Amino acid sequence: MPTLRDVARLAGVHLSIVSRVLNDDKKTSVKEETRQRVQEAAEALGYWPNALARGLKMKSVGSLALVIPDISNPVYAEIIRGAEQEARQSGHFLLLASTAGADPRTLEFMQALLEGRVDGVILANALLDDAVIDALEAGRYPYVLVNRRSQRARRYVVADDAAGALLAVNHLIERGHRRIGHLAGPPTADTALNRKLGYRHALEAAGIVFDRDLVVEGSYSTESGRIGVQQLVSLPHPPTAVFAANLRVAAGAMDAARRLGVRIPDDLSIVGMHDAELAELLSPGLTTVRLPLEGLGREAVRMLLRVTRGEPGPEQVVLTGAELVERESVRTIQETAHSAS
Amino acid sequence: MPTLRDVARLAGVHLSIVSRVLNDDKKTSVKEETRQRVQEAAEALGYWPNALARGLKMKSVGSLALVIPDISNPVYAEIIRGAEQEARQSGHFLLLASTAGADPRTLEFMQALLEGRVDGVILANALLDDAVIDALEAGRYPYVLVNRRSQRARRYVVADDAAGALLAVNHLIERGHRRIGHLAGPPTADTALNRKLGYRHALEAAGIVFDRDLVVEGSYSTESGRIGVQQLVSLPHPPTAVFAANLRVAAGAMDAARRLGVRIPDDLSIVGMHDAELAELLSPGLTTVRLPLEGLGREAVRMLLRVTRGEPGPEQVVLTGAELVERESVRTIQETAHSAS
DNA sequence: TTGAAAGCGGTACCAG
DNA sequence: CTGGTACCGCTTTCAA
Numbered sequence: 207m208p209t210l211r212d213v214a215r216l217a218g219v220h221l222s223i224v225s226r227v228l229n230d231d232k233k234t235s236v237k238e239e240t241r242q243r244v245q246e247a248a249e250a251l252g253y254w255p256n257a258l259a260r261g262l263k264m265k266s267v268g269s270l271a272l273v274i275p276d277i278s279n280p281v282y283a284e285i286i287r288g289a290e291q292e293a294r295q296s297g298h299f300l301l302l303a304s305t306a307g308a309d310p311r312t313l314e315f316m317q318a319l320l321e322g323r324v325d326g327v328i329l330a331n332a333l334l335d336d337a338v339i340d341a342l343e344a345g346r347y348p349y350v351l352v353n354r355r356s357q358r359a360r361r362y363v364v365a366d367d368a369a370g371a372l373l374a375v376n377h378l379i380e381r382g383h384r385r386i387g388h389l390a391g392p393p394t395a396d397t398a399l400n401r402k403l404g405y406r407h408a409l410e411a412a413g414i415v416f417d418r419d420l421v422v423e424g425s426y427s428t429e430s431g432r433i434g435v436q437q438l439v440s441l442p443h444p445p446t447a448v449f450a451a452n453l454r455v456a457a458g459a460m461d462a463a464r465r466l467g468v469r470i471p472d473d474l475s476i477v478g479m480h481d482a483e484l485a486e487l488l489s490p491g492l493t494t495v496r497l498p499l500e501g502l503g504r505e506a507v508r509m510l511l512r513v514t515r516g517e518p519g520p521e522q523v524v525l526t527g528a529e530l531v532e533r534e535s536v537r538t539i540q541e542t543a544h545s546a547s
Numbered sequence: 548m549p550t551l552r553d554v555a556r557l558a559g560v561h562l563s564i565v566s567r568v569l570n571d572d573k574k575t576s577v578k579e580e581t582r583q584r585v586q587e588a589a590e591a592l593g594y595w596p597n598a599l600a601r602g603l604k605m606k607s608v609g610s611l612a613l614v615i616p617d618i619s620n621p622v623y624a625e626i627i628r629g630a631e632q633e634a635r636q637s638g639h640f641l642l643l644a645s646t647a648g649a650d651p652r653t654l655e656f657m658q659a660l661l662e663g664r665v666d667g668v669i670l671a672n673a674l675l676d677d678a679v680i681d682a683l684e685a686g687r688y689p690y691v692l693v694n695r696r697s698q699r700a701r702r703y704v705v706a707d708d709a710a711g712a713l714l715a716v717n718h719l720i721e722r723g724h725r726r727i728g729h730l731a732g733p734p735t736a737d738t739a740l741n742r743k744l745g746y747r748h749a750l751e752a753a754g755i756v757f758d759r760d761l762v763v764e765g766s767y768s769t770e771s772g773r774i775g776v777q778q779l780v781s782l783p784h785p786p787t788a789v790f791a792a793n794l795r796v797a798a799g800a801m802d803a804a805r806r807l808g809v810r811i812p813d814d815l816s817i818v819g820m821h822d823a824e825l826a827e828l829l830s831p832g833l834t835t836v837r838l839p840l841e842g843l844g845r846e847a848v849r850m851l852l853r854v855t856r857g858e859p860g861p862e863q864v865v866l867t868g869a870e871l872v873e874r875e876s877v878r879t880i881q882e883t884a885h886s887a888s
Numbered sequence: 889t890t891g892a893a894a895g896c897g898g899t900a901c902c903a904g
Numbered sequence: 905c906t907g908g909t910a911c912c913g914c915t916t917t918c919a920a
Contacts, residue, residue, distance in 0.1 A: 207686075209896095209897055209898085210897065210898065210899095211897080219906075219907090220906065220907045220908075221897090221898085221907095222899080222900080222906080222907065222908075222909090223905090223906065223907080225898070225899060225900085226899095226900095226906095229899085231899095231900090233900090234900095234905075234906085235905065236905070236906085237905060237906090240905080240906085252686070254658055254661075254662060255662060255897085255898075256603075256662060256663045256896090256897050256898070257659075257662035257663045257664055258599050258602045258603045258608070258662075258663040258664075258896085258897075258898090259603055259663075259896070259897035259898040259899090259912090260897080260898055260899075261599045261898090261912095262597075262599045262600055262603055262896090262897080262898075262911095262912045262913065262914095263897085263898055263899050263900085263911080263912050264898085264899075264912085265912080267599070267664070269664065271642075277618065277623075277624055277627050277643070278621060278624035278823075278824075280619060282618075283618055283619035286618050286645060287647060290645055290647060299644075299659055299660075299664075300644075300645075301612075301642045301643070301644060301664075302618070302642070302643035302644065302645065303640075303641075303642060303643065304627060304631060304641075304643065306628060306631060317595055318598075318640055319640075320595075321595060321596060321597060321598035321599075322597045322598045322599040322600075322913095323598055323599075323608070323610065323640075323642075323664070345548075345593075428824065428828065457828045458828075460828070460830075461827065461828050461830075464830055482619075483619075483769065484825065484828070486802065487769065487798045487799075487801070487802050487825070487829065488828065488829070488830070489801075489802075489805055489829070489830040550912095550913055550914085551913065551914065552913080560890075560891090561890065561891050561892080562891095562913090562914085563890080563891070563892080563893095563914095563915080563916080564889090564890065564891080566914065566915060566916085567890095567915095567916095570915085572915095572916090574916095575889075575890090575916095576889065577889070577890085578889060578890085581889080581890085596913085596914075597912090597913055597914070599912085599913075599914090600896090600912070600913030600914040600915090601913080601914055601915075602896095602914095603895095603896045603897065603898090603912090603913080603914075604895080604896050604913085604914050604915050604916085605896085605914085605915070606896080663897095889920105890919100890920085891918105891919085891920075892917105892918085892919080892920090893916100893917090893918085893919100894915105894916090894917085894918100895914105895915095895916100896913105896914090896915095897912105898911100898912090899910105899911090899912090900909100900910095900911100901908105901909090901910085902907105902908085902909085902910105903906105903907085903908080903909100904905105904906085904907080904908095
């Protein structure tokens with residue numbers, strides 16, 4: 207790998223001149239002819255600056271990291287896309303780091319990342335340990351949480367999960383459902399809590415009494431959906447519809463329902479949270495709520511960049527704009543129970 | 548951020564001693580008491596080495612990059628997992644970089660990565676431009692292709708796609724199918740070519756004449772599967788089964804078939820390549836061939852690490868071990884056509 | 889056993 | 905307009 211020194215030698219100038227030319231420094235001017243020579247020499251040698259050396263001097267390497275717990279979760283694909291675009295547009299490099307398998311050592315993992323490899327981190331880790339956040343705050347390290355809120359974290363960007371859930375459950379109510387179950391996510395996840403909140407609000411607003419038997423708490427996994435739906439359908443008075451906290455949960459629920467002989471939507475309607483290609487591939491197509499995840503990614507990068515530059519700006523942002531995507535997993539029911547009583 | 552100098556000052560020793568203690572240098576010995584003082588000082592300050600400075604000096608930063616075209620493709624999840632584990636086990640840091648959206652600038656993208664941010668790269672980019680590989684070779688940069696072979700590339704690790712395809716098609720043949728279509732992947736992808744080859748070999752071995760109308764070429768997308776299946780079922784003499792080159796293609800095919808009123812497996816059997824959770828969530832469950840993708844990731848990291856260390860070793864590896872995962876998308880048919888003639 | 893110093897590849901300030 | 909130089913934080917060789 208050629209260095210500045212090599213280019214300087216070839217061009218017959220001092221290396222500081224090469225640096226100026228290549229960074230086109232406005233402060234000092236360079237004779238046009240010299241500039242030419244330098245550029246040609248750099249070209250000829252295939253010179254490419256060393257990010258380490260530059261980063262060491264500049265205290266900034268021009269890259270950000272997005273830390274993700276599980277790359278295979280489709281939720282992250284959209285956040286990544288948004289973050290990627292935004293980073294690229296502002297001339298930064300986005301590196302992804304998966305913590306899968308590193309769980310017990312997340313803190314060490316973060317430290318390794320923060321040794322100078324990146325200028326700041328975006329944490330999409332829903333199950334992130336508070337200790338990590340404390341360490342980040344203590345070290346005054348530039349960071350932003352995405353898709354997760356935390357008491358300890360000063361900065362985050364999240365979607366309006368409660369509003370999204372409201373949308374989902376209202377849809378079910380409009381279609382005549384009154385006995386609506388909820389496959390909730392892990393109580394450790396802020397998003398799960400807000401979705402449950404939205405669920406309760408929707409019921410409340412419709413004058414439906416909340417029945418705690420109808421909500422089963424689990425994790426954000428397909429397996430959790432399978433278990434949950436089994437529990438709901440074996441209730442003495444099972445729900446006619448269910449709101450799943452997550453796409454994976456919904457998919458698992460559909461899978462289990464099918465195996466149990468529960469037809470969707472005939473026997474059970476279902477709407478899931480978060481829209482992705484999977485929702486369309488399921489059979490029947492899953493009605494979902496689309497969250498502005500790509501926007502989350504973009505906004506997180508913007509915020510992080512502001513922080514690294516020491517610029518002021520909002521530190522907590524809630525992105526609204528959830529919308530219902532109707533497919534075939536919800537059926538309309540007559541309000542028989544009502545009129546019969 | 549405290550530096551070596553800060554620790555040295557606090558411990559009352561020279562910074563070179565601190566370096567020795569912290570890296571527990573075997574060559575020079577340090578008085579036990581001094582060692583203690585240094586460690587305490589480092590601890591007290593929360594010292595953490597600067598990877599940039601160290602990397603600049605050592606010409607190695609202890610991290611590798613895995614470059615992926617599209618993070619949402621489930622194929623990569625497994626490769627990533629394997630690579631991650633292997634990297635971690637050997638004390639390296641695996642960074643992921645997605646090229647999505649950077650397509651026309653992949654070369655620049657690679658250069659940015661190779662400015663010193665990482666010690667080497669693993670390219671999982673199936674549609675990678677040859678120019679990138681040439682540049683990598685020319686720059687003698689440590690790299691390994693994974694899940695893709697190339698004339699220009701000296702190093703790669705791939706699965707035995709042809710054998711996997713053989714497995715899939717043989718399964719169909721054993722179940723009595725003789726008119727078997729193939730939804731092929733993009734001719735630019737080495738994996739697609741090998742899968743098509745396996746398909747042909749299987750037919751040949753069974754004495755089934757190859758009918759070019761039964762193979763429709765596309766891309767590795769769900770949309771391609773949709774289009775392909777539509778084309779196949781509208782043939783004057785449509786196939787009774789189809790082998791999809793990819794999980795996404797299979798999923799798209801199933802989706803389109805459903806919309807066209809073609810029942811699976813009753814009207815059309817289908818087997819896909821690459822097993823992932825999605826295969827199980829589809830309805831009916833998709834029979835697939837499981838490829839040793841996690842192993843691909845592991846092996847790629849091992850190879851890359853060897854390269855960075857200048858150690859000898861195999862440069863092309865083909866991982867065998869594909870296996871059939873039976874679910875519900877294939878039905879057995881009687882060999883009526885045979886006996887009737 | 890410890891200290892001093894060179895240098896990795898850049899950037900930026902200062903002097904000529 | 906150009907050259908010289910200090911320094912970013914760390915590793916490592918050489919002397920004391």
